[in-house]
Amino acid sequence: MGAAEAIARGTLRDSRTRTLSFALLFLFGAAAQGATYRSAYPTVEDRLRLARSFGNNEAVRLLYGVPHDLLTVGGWMSWRLGAIPIFAGLWGVLAAVRALRAEEEAGRMELVLANPVARGTVFRAALAGIAAGAVIVWLGLFVGILAGRASAGGSAYLALAIMSPVPVFVGVGALACQLAPTRRMATTIGSGVLVVALVLRMVADTSSAGWLRWLTPLGWAEELRPFTGAQPLVLLLPAAASVLLLVASAGLARRRDIGDGLLSARESAPPRLHLLSSPTALALRTLAGGVIAWLIGIAATAVLMGVVSNSVASGLSESVQRQLEKLGTAATSASGYLGFAFLFFVLALSLFACFQLGAMREEEADQRLETLLSLPVRRAGWFAERLLLIAGLAGALALSAGVFAWAGAVSQGVDLSFGRMLEAGANCLPLTILFLGLGALALALAPRAGTAIAYALVGVAFLWETIGGVANAPRWTLDLSPFHHVGLVPAEPFQVTGAVVMVALGAVAALAATWAFDRRDLVSG
Amino acid sequence: MPSAILTDGLTKRYGETLALDDLDLDVRPGEVYGYLGPNGAGKTTTIRLLLGLHAPTAGRAELFGIDAWSDPVAAHRHVAYVAGEPYLWPSLTSAETLEFLARVRGGTDIAYRDALVERFQLDTSKKVRALSKGNRQKVQLIAAFAARPDLLILDEPTSGLDPLMEVAFRDTVHEAKDRGQSVFLSSHILSEVEALCDRVGILREGKLVEQGTLAELRHLSSQTVEVTFDGAAPPPPELPGVRAMKAGDSTLRFEVSGPVAPLITALADKPVVALQSREPSLEEIFLHHYGGANGHGSS
Numbered sequence: 023m024g025a026a027e028a029i030a031r032g033t034l035r036d037s038r039t040r041t042l043s044f045a046l047l048f049l050f051g052a053a054a055q056g057a058t059y060r061s062a063y064p065t066v067e068d069r070l071r072l073a074r075s076f077g078n079n080e081a082v083r084l085l086y087g088v089p090h091d092l093l094t095v096g097g098w099m100s101w102r103l104g105a106i107p108i109f110a111g112l113w114g115v116l117a118a119v120r121a122l123r124a125e126e127e128a129g130r131m132e133l134v135l136a137n138p139v140a141r142g143t144v145f146r147a148a149l150a151g152i153a154a155g156a157v158i159v160w161l162g163l164f165v166g167i168l169a170g171r172a173s174a175g176g177s178a179y180l181a182l183a184i185m186s187p188v189p190v191f192v193g194v195g196a197l198a199c200q201l202a203p204t205r206r207m208a209t210t211i212g213s214g215v216l217v218v219a220l221v222l223r224m225v226a227d228t229s230s231a232g233w234l235r236w237l238t239p240l241g242w243a244e245e246l247r248p249f250t251g252a253q254p255l256v257l258l259l260p261a262a263a264s265v266l267l268l269v270a271s272a273g274l275a276r277r278r279d280i281g282d283g284l285l286s287a288r289e290s291a292p293p294r295l296h297l298l299s300s301p302t303a304l305a306l307r308t309l310a311g312g313v314i315a316w317l318i319g320i321a322a323t324a325v326l327m328g329v330v331s332n333s334v335a336s337g338l339s340e341s342v343q344r345q346l347e348k349l350g351t352a353a354t355s356a357s358g359y360l361g362f363a364f365l366f367f368v369l370a371l372s373l374f375a376c377f378q379l380g381a382m383r384e385e386e387a388d389q390r391l392e393t394l395l396s397l398p399v400r401r402a403g404w405f406a407e408r409l410l411l412i413a414g415l416a417g418a419l420a421l422s423a424g425v426f427a428w429a430g431a432v433s434q435g436v437d438l439s440f441g442r443m444l445e446a447g448a449n450c451l452p453l454t455i456l457f458l459g460l461g462a463l464a465l466a467l468a469p470r471a472g473t474a475i476a477y478a479l480v481g482v483a484f485l486w487e488t489i490g491g492v493a494n495a496p497r498w499t500l501d502l503s504p505f506h507h508v509g510l511v512p513a514e515p516f517q518v519t520g521a522v523v524m525v526a527l528g529a530v531a532a533l534a535a536t537w538a539f540d541r542r543d544l545v546s547g
Numbered sequence: 548m549p550s551a552i553l554t555d556g557l558t559k560r561y562g563e564t565l566a567l568d569d570l571d572l573d574v575r576p577g578e579v580y581g582y583l584g585p586n587g588a589g590k591t592t593t594i595r596l597l598l599g600l601h602a603p604t605a606g607r608a609e610l611f612g613i614d615a616w617s618d619p620v621a622a623h624r625h626v627a628y629v630a631g632e633p634y635l636w637p638s639l640t641s642a643e644t645l646e647f648l649a650r651v652r653g654g655t656d657i658a659y660r661d662a663l664v665e666r667f668q669l670d671t672s673k674k675v676r677a678l679s680k681g682n683r684q685k686v687q688l689i690a691a692f693a694a695r696p697d698l699l700i701l702d703e704p705t706s707g708l709d710p711l712m713e714v715a716f717r718d719t720v721h722e723a724k725d726r727g728q729s730v731f732l733s734s735h736i737l738s739e740v741e742a743l744c745d746r747v748g749i750l751r752e753g754k755l756v757e758q759g760t761l762a763e764l765r766h767l768s769s770q771t772v773e774v775t776f777d778g779a780a781p782p783p784p785e786l787p788g789v790r791a792m793k794a795g796d797s798t799l800r801f802e803v804s805g806p807v808a809p810l811i812t813a814l815a816d817k818p819v820v821a822l823q824s825r826e827p828s829l830e831e832i833f834l835h836h837y838g839g840a841n842g843h844g845s846s
Contacts, residue, residue, distance in 0.1 A: 204637070204676070289677035290670075293642040299650050308638055389634045393687075396598045396628035396700075397651050398620045543601040 025139045026147040033121045033151025039474065040120075041155040044113050045162030047481065048184075052103055052163055056170015059098045069093045087227050087244045096172045096249030099180065103167075106184050107243040108220055110159070111191040115212035117155055118195025121148040123205045126281050135280065145272050152192055160185045176249050183246035186260045187239040191216060193267025200274035203283035210315055217319050221326065228330045239263065301394055302407040309381065313415055316374055320367065320419055321426040327363045328430020331356040356436045360427055360446060361513030367423045368450045368508055371416050372480045375458040378412040379465055380473040389546045402540040409462055409532050413455055420450040442512040449511040452524040453504055459531030466538035469545040549612035551576050551625075551698045551729035552597060556606030559592050559753075566592040568753040569606065574731055574746075576697070579724055581744030582733040583833060589753040590733040591631065594702050597731070598628060610698060627652070627691035631702040631733075633683035637676035641669055641686045648690040660693035666715050681707035692719050698729045705739060717743060741829045749836050756836050765826045769804040769835070777818035784813035 034041075063069045073092040087104035091097030122145070125131045134144060160181050167177040191212065198211035219238040226234035226241055235241030236259075245256045278284050297307035382405075385391045395401055424447025431438045461476030468475065487505035500506050507520030552574035559567040567589045574580045584590050595601040597608050599619035608615040610622040635644055645664075649655035664671060667685045675683060684707045691699055705713050720730055720743050734740050740747060747764060749757040757764060769790075774780075775798045783791035783799055786809050794800040797820075803810055807824065814822075827835070 289674055290672040291640055291674065292672065293640055293646065295643065295646055298643060298647040301651065304636065304647055308636060389630065389632060390636065392595075392598075392600055393628070393630055393634060394651075395600060395619070396623060396626070396630075397648065398623040398653070399651060400620050541602070544595075 025137065026143050026150070029134065029139075029144055029147035030151040030154065033148045034154050036124075037117055037120050037152075037155055040113070040116065041158055043478075043481075044109065045159045047109075047162075047485065048106060048159060049162040049166035049169075051106065051485065052099065052166030053169040055099050055102045056095055056167070056172065059095055059102075059170075063098075066093065087223065090247060090250035094249065095170060096176050096180070099167060099170055099172060100183070100248040100250060103180070103184055104244065106163070107187045107240050108216070110185050111187040111216045111219065111240065112213070113159060114152075114156075114188040114191030115195040115198075115209065115216060117152045118192045119199060119205060119208045119212060121152055122196055122199040123202075123208050127205045129281075131280060141275060142272060145275055149192070149196075149268065156185065156188050156192075159188075172249070179246075179252060179254070180248035182257075183243050183248045186243045186246060186257065187219075189264035190239040190260050190267065193264040193271065196271035197267050197274070199283075200271050200278060201283050201285045203285065206312070207283070210312070214315065217322070221322060224326055300407075301399055301404050302411055305408060305411060309378070309415075312377075312381075313419075316419060317422060320370065320423050323366070324423045324426035325430035327360060327366075328427040328432070328436075329434055331359045331363070331427075331431050332434035332436045355513070356431060356438060357442070358510075358513040360431070360438075360443075361510030364423070364427075364446050364450065364511065365505070365508065367420065367447070368453050368505065369480070369484055371420055371450050371454040372457040372484075373477070374416055374419065375412055375454050376461055376473065376476040376480060378415070379458070379461045379476050382408055383465055383469065383473050386469065386544055387546055391544055392546070395544070402536050405462075405466075405539045406532070406536045409458060409536070412458060413451075416454045416458070417448075417451055420447045420454070423447045423450065438512070445516060446511040449509060449516055449521070452521040452528070453508055455528035456504055456524040456531075457528070459528030459535065462535035463531045463538070466535040466542065469542075548576050549609070550574060551578070551611060552580075552731060553609045553612075554593075554597075554606065555608075557593070557596060557603055557608050558605040559589075559596055559601065560604040566753050567596065570753075570755055572748065572755070574698075574729055576729055577724065577727045578746060579720065579730040579732065579744045581740035581747040582731060582750065583735060583737070583740060583747060584733075584750035585735060585837065588750040590750060591702060592753075593750070594628070594700055594731075594733060597700060598623070598626070625697040627694045627696040627699050629684075629687045629691045629699070629701045629704045631704075631706060633680060633687050633707075635675045635683055635686060638674065640672055640674050641678070641682075642671035644675060644686055645671065645690050645693075649693070652690075652694050654695070655690075655693050656695050657693075659695070660689060663689040663693055663719065666719070667712060679707070681709065681712065684708060685712065688716065688719070692723060695726070696728065698731065699723060700731045700733075702733045703735070704732070705734075705736060713739070737829045737833060747829070749833065751836060757832075761829065764829075764832050769802045770807070770824060770826055771831075772801045772803055772807060772810065773823040774799050774801070774814060774819055775821040777820050781817055784810070786810060786813060 063072055069092060073089070087101065089097070089101040092101065125134070131144075135141065163184055164177055164181040167180055168174060172180070194215045195208070195212040198208040198215075202208035202211055219240050222234050222238040223240040223244070226232050226238070227244075235244060239260055242256055242259045245253060247253050274284060297303040385394075391404075394404065421444060424443040424445070425440075427446070428438055428440050428443035431443075457476065457480050460479055461472070464475035464479075465472030483503045483505055487500070487503040504524060507517060507524065509515060509517035509520070550573050552572055554570050554572040557567060557570040557572075558565075570593065572580075572593075582590055582593070592601070596603050597610065597615055599608075599615040599617075599622065602616055611625050613622040613625075615622050636647075639647065645660065649657075649660070667689060669682065669685045669689065673682075675686070678686070684704065688701075688704060691701075705716050708716060717739070720732075723730060730743075732740065732744060741761065744761075746758065746760050748755050773794060775795075778797060780793065780795075780797050780799050783801070788803065788805045789810055790802040792800050792802075801810060
């Protein structure tokens with residue numbers, strides 16, 4: 023086995039958990055959509071009604087893009103799977119940073135390069151490993167679409183269209199790795215570009231500026247138009263963009279020092295002595311940059327949702343409303359739309375909690391926590407304070423989502439109460455606290471797997487809520503997903519019982535986690 | 548005054564691996580204790596138990612009479628720790644790191660800290676991520692010594708330091724000793740332990756196989772006697788506790804454990820030209836205890 027092959031295999035192996043998770047998630051997501059459509063809209067008449075209601079509904083376009091044909095399974099799926107290219111893009115960024123930067127940051131890349139292997143070879147081999155992973159994800163998607171009983175050729179093309187942003191965002195991630203001095207910053211730059219691409223697509227799909235779609239890889243995926251008048255020539259765009267980005271990255275990679283980025287952070291700085299008084303203060307200080315990035319992303323999305331909430335179709339007939347409710351939306355008014363749209367923030371903040379739990383774990387894994395806990399610092403105190411800090415930051419983000427959505431809506435002349443929108447923001451918190459508590463418990467009981475378990479809990483619960491709702495699953499099984507107990511504020515009233523139960527469960531789990539963490543060995547590596 | 552470190556039957560098992568087996572240690576206040584062992588012998592495990600970072604499977608560890616596992620915060624008020632792998636916060640500068648550690652610990656001697664920064668020639672404006680391992684090690688050492696703790700627990704503290712800084716480190720340990728502070732120095736740099744430590748413990752596969760002052764260890768160990776004869780060396784005498792080998796045409800080397808008198812008596816009527824005897828170095832004691840077998844415990 024040559025060096026290149028060994029590196030490519032290593033790249034594939036390092037990311038196997040993430041690759042398989044994405045492949046399975048895509049598989050089940052796609053398969054569920056096919057089944058849903060057949061059971062919810064069995065006749066041509068149903069489908070025509072659906073097409074009429076959605077043809078102009080900007081609320082749903084925001085997440086799924088523009089529907090071109092809702093009369094066939096293929097057309098339906100190519101529209102309803104419109105959110106998956108976003109996740110595919112995220113997979114691309116994460117895979118690139120993992121393969122090209124994480125090894126370097128850990129110092130292992132120096133070991134590799136000390137062998138008679140050229141840097142270019144390592145770069146290309148890592149890309150080959152990523153490509154192999156992308157094929158696995160594509161396969162999952164293809165099988166899922168096929169299971170929805172679409173034609174084989176069409177399914178392959180749809181899966182290809184959905185995956186078309188992957189090479190572009192691998193390129194973006196690769197370029198970010200050359201620019202950023204740290205892995206964390208490379209991930210931030212890459213995800214930032216993804217957010218910009220998403221916002222561009224959202225604007226293009228919900229306004230008259232449809233041409234903007236041609237500026238974003240997520241728009242290209244739409245313009246490939248699977249099942250609805252395919253335009254395979256559009257594939258040239260992602261192909262050209264990814265080649266350009268990768269060639270540029272390879273060129274830059276030859277120029278920079280290993281372990282450093284072209285945007286090298288300043289190595290020296292005068293001391294800034296704020297937020298050094300306690301471990302929690304230091305955590306706030308070191309997390310601040312990331313939290314601000316979250317805030318910007320959430321604020322931008324919230325403003326956008328507020329702005330388009332005005333143009334959401336109003337005065338829909340009752341039968342169409344029922345159809346919408348079947349899909350889990352009651353988007354017949356601005357507040358109705360926002361109530362639905364804020365489910366996105368419920369999900370985003372739950373993921374924020376997981377992300378922060380991951381940072382806690384990282385501190386333990388790389389033994390900074392040993393340095394900290396060899397000081398007169400209470401272990402349970404460190405853990406509990408950190409959880410409270412995460413909850414507080416999530417609360418601030420949640421409220422700002424409400425404020426920015428309100429501002430966006432009011433700017434378009436929507437009559438919306440500020441208090442209700444704050445409530446809508448706060449409504450995102452109980453579930454976040456529940457997942458934070460459960461994730462913390464996972465971290466305390468199974469340190470190495472804890473972060474993955476936390477993400478999996480959120481993912482499974484959300485998927486079940488979205489699939490189970492339309493698949494006519496028995497009610498008690500739907501009740502198992504905590505997402506089912508979130509009121510769609512401001513459209514619906516705040517569900518007090520659900521919220522209290524979730525916060526209480528979260529708090530109990532967090533207390534149990536603190537107790538367990540206080541009693542276990544620290545686990546490094 | 549209670550012992551700086553007292554362990555009683557301290558045992559740690561990770562799954563199937565017995566990392567530390569029934570350890571009894573007693574480090575007295577003001578003592579510099581060298582803790583020797585090859586990689587994986589259980590040195591770092593011992594330290595994690597002393598700091599209450601890992602829970603003992605059996606037995607107990609006390610620092611100044613305070614249980615390390617059940618009351619770590621009270622115990623840590625007496626202790627400063629320097630980790631073998633200097634993991635710090637990459638986005639902070641050294642100055643910020645020192646400030647953070649001082650504020651969280653409390654009671655740092657700022658003037659002494661400035662003197663140590665000078666002595667170790669640390670550029671405190673640099674961010675930790677830009678520092679080499681040796682320089683990150685210096686940050687930890689300065690923070691630990693400037694806290695003037697009753698006990699310093701040092702895990703291979705000089706593994707990244709250059710020889711000049713090694714000298715600075717030894718001076719600093721001597722100063723701490725002069726002030727009556729205790730030092731627990733885990734190391735496998737034997738010259739360092741030999742130069743600094745009052746007492747030495749040797750760990751092998753999780754067991755303390757030898758403990759004592761250097762003089763005591765030497766006494767327990769064999770010493771080397773080299774004898775040169777006029778002309779060809781005679782056949783070596785057969786004596787209990789004496790191992791002989793040829794070291795040249797006219798030279799014999801004897802490894803003697805116990806008194807040398809019987810050997811001298813046996814050589815009395817031989818044409819001895821020169822007789823050289825030397826005490827074993829710590830390295831020889833160390834190697835003697837490992838006698839070719841390598842420790843395979845977990846650290």
